[in-house]
Amino acid sequence: LSSCIFLLPKDLQRAINIVKDEVLENEVPQGSDYLCYWYSEVLEPGTRVDLENPRDIIDFADYVPGGVVIEDKTFLFVLDLDPGAYFAHPLKAILVRENGQFEILSGEWLPRINGVVPEELKELITPNRRIVDKNITLKLPKGEVKAVELLPITPIWQWGEAFIVVQGLMPTEDLFQDAQNTYLQFLNFALAYKAAMPEGRVEVQGLVQSDAGKVLSSINAYASTRKVVTVFIIAHGNVDAVKLGGVWHSASDFSTVMSDNPNTYFNFLLGSCKGGSFINDLNTLLNVRTVLTACKGTESAYPDWDVYGSTNDHNPEDTGSEWTSSIVARAVGILNNASQFGTVQTEAYNFEVPTISVLLQKAHLAALGTWGGYTQNLDLTNRVNKATPQKYCSWE
Structure with a gap:
């Protein structure tokens, strides 16, 4: 805690009581999960506080940061209405002045103080000592990035393939480590797939942090030499947009490069x-075979969870986003099961689509416990009704 807080324990407690007694009841929607906590430094007069609203940034339309400039010493509280989400989701900054008056700012991302999100607000798990109130408990996941081993694959098509695996977060962004783990887990799968295929058949490229912004040019480059290109992206995003290396890319950007x-x-x-908002931008293209997303166009995506409330993850040994690790686990299981992979190849042959497209479709279904004898849903965020993974497959 800062020295200011130690000097003003009664003022802090008074501010906490105001938030509990006068704010939360009115600001938490009925049935919503929430977590309310306080920032450990007193805000001095002249400090600017605002919440980043991704929609404004994506639109690039004369964006002027909003927020307020503090006039009196003020305590900052954060009310997160979707704890643990990856990016665009409802939050509120509650500013309580020394005189007991308060002001509420609404946004879709963490509060910024003089243009910067404080490091302590980016913590995956907020320490109990700073929690004002909550109705859900999150715990640090314990899984590790797994090595992937696959049996040799005999392809039915003579098509060259490429995987472009993208991690769009910068080290200063919230959930950076989870995104890194997610990236590494899918990259390990792509590299194992390459090793299992005949030599020279598959190329794999990883793009991380600032290099993630090169994904469109990479798609163009591989499309000129490969018949099948699979793009995987883990990043912060919003409706029809994803943030790669600090730069927003729109769904239409990807639609354009694919149609070209x-x-x-x-x-x-x-x-x-x-x-999920990307699906409507891509499913009209004749050359797009499979589009899979972690959630609907109205939902948040989430990092690795081992426990949510009283519900435990079926595979706590996984790491990275629940959705990604679940798909990877099922894709590996299918590829290493001759009967299941035979079913995948037969469908790919019958519909004249790439085998990898059908494999990803079946892995998506199997991850949710709805295909090939897989009845266990590995995606904890889906089991607790937080996220609904989406799919589009051109042959369905």
């Missing part, structure tokens, strides 16, 4: 908030 390469088949996997 009509002779290449594309698969697209997106693990960002509001990811």
